[in-house]
């Protein structure tokens with residue numbers, strides 16, 4: 003790995019990078035930053051959690067002229083949370099360069115964004131729906147944009163977004179630089195990029211596997227009705243620092259979230275039908291470690307970078323291999339280790355094999371843990387806590403009382419009682435009924451067998467009803483020109499029109 007000093011960056015940038023604690027450039031950064039600084043179009047592909055944000059963020063900032071108060075770069079991301087996160091990272095990277103950065107996304111009051119735009123930001127990070135809204139209102143003008151970035155490019159060029167992206171790109175001068183980044187790049191999307199890029203440099207940090215090697219990957223075969231109890235046992239045994247549980251639909255996420263709370267876990271749900279406030283609260287609590295579990299649809303599958311996520315549980319097997327790669331990539335980031343467990347019902351067994359084939363990585367089978375193991379897990383957590391408190395010290399106020407009580411009682415009994423008290427009560431008598439989800443049907447198509455995420459043929463073969471945040475939405479969310487302009491109120495920018503095959507929706 004190279005140091006950032008070797009990449010030809012400005013002193014302000016090097017300073018900001020070292021203040022962020024980055025010592026060496028990651029491989030994707032090392033390869034793409036010099037190319038991007040020269041002005042090349044780039045398709046950058048590297049595993050989850052390997053620093054793609056800075057790989058595009060650094061050159062974008064370096065190419066901005068801070069003395070010119072116009073929008074010079076546009077970064078697009080598929081979800082609001084990701085837009086916010088990318089804006090934060092780019093803001094930190096640009097903190098010494100005098101560049102102003104602004105995120106714009108649905109669900110936030112547009113008037114607030116319009117006020118913020120008066121500060122003349124240089125770089126906008128936005129979700130496509132809200133960006134289009136600003137373009138129509140002429141509150142954002144893109145005629146001075148020299149660099150455009152698509153983060154999660156394959157997702158952005160997929161069916162639900164591509165028309166919006168095209169409309170936005172027509173607002174940007176043609177002699178622009180385009181940077182497309184993602185951990186996955188299915189062949190047919192890669193082909194589509196030719197339409198938007200000029201002589202792109204393909205930079206693929208393609209390890210043997212598409213997923214990160216430091217994520218242990220397991221699957222567990224079970225019946226749909228066993229899933230919830232097994233999840234609780236896993237949480238007890240694994241005792242994650244932070245965990246994300248992915249469910250297939252919004253209803254699933256709501257029900258799971260309720261059920262986990264009833265069983266005594268600190269959980270919150272996130273999906274596209276929640277208000278932005280609810281989504282923000284859930285994300286903030288999760289980032290601050292006030293939750294143990296974030297329950298999410300695929301709205302949280304891509305790009306989110308929360309340190310401390312040690313475990314990902316696919317309560318429902320993901321619909322396609324890309325989703326699998328991104329979901330499990332929420333753990334094992336920036337060189338850390340992580341663990342992912344995917345629940346597979348008997349009829350989904352073929353689907354698991356397809357995922358394994360595409361990712362070129364086998365998941366290890368993990369046995370269903372017993373209740374006894376779960377209980378032992380909880381007791382172990384209680385013991386760890388007790389020892390932790392003891393090691394922290396500051397026990398003077400209690401020592402007199404401890405000595406006194408030890409005159410009467412046996413020390414083993416006392417410690418056992420303390421442990422019993424500290425062991426989280428199971429609440430396993432709380433009756434939980436989750437609505438069953440139909441198994442994922444594997445489409446038996448030969449897709450991307452040879453070069454799964456690179457060049458070559460292969461059928462996209464994606465169903466019309468992928469993640470729960472997508473299919474079946476009414477048009478309301480995208481109602482252009484609604485009074486407040488806050489058209490994403492009930493959904494995410496992520497929540498796209500139903501995939502009914504290419505036809506423009508009537509409200510467009």
Ligand SMILES: Nc1ncnc2c1ncn2[C@@H]1O[C@H](COP(=O)(O)OP(=O)(O)OP(=O)(O)O)[C@@H](O)[C@H]1O
Pocket residue numbers: 023024025026027028031048049050051052053054055056184185304305306307331332335336
């Ligand atoms: N050179 C570096 N040294 C140390 N940490 C870094 C470096 N570059 C990035 N990071 C940190 O690594 C983490 C992951 O980076 P980032 O979110 O950009 O990954 P990504 O490749 O975009 O992943 P995904 O495909 O999931 O979106 C972040 O917390 C980021 O701040």
Ligand SMILES: [Mg+2]
Pocket residue numbers: 054055153305
């Ligand atoms: Mg990313």
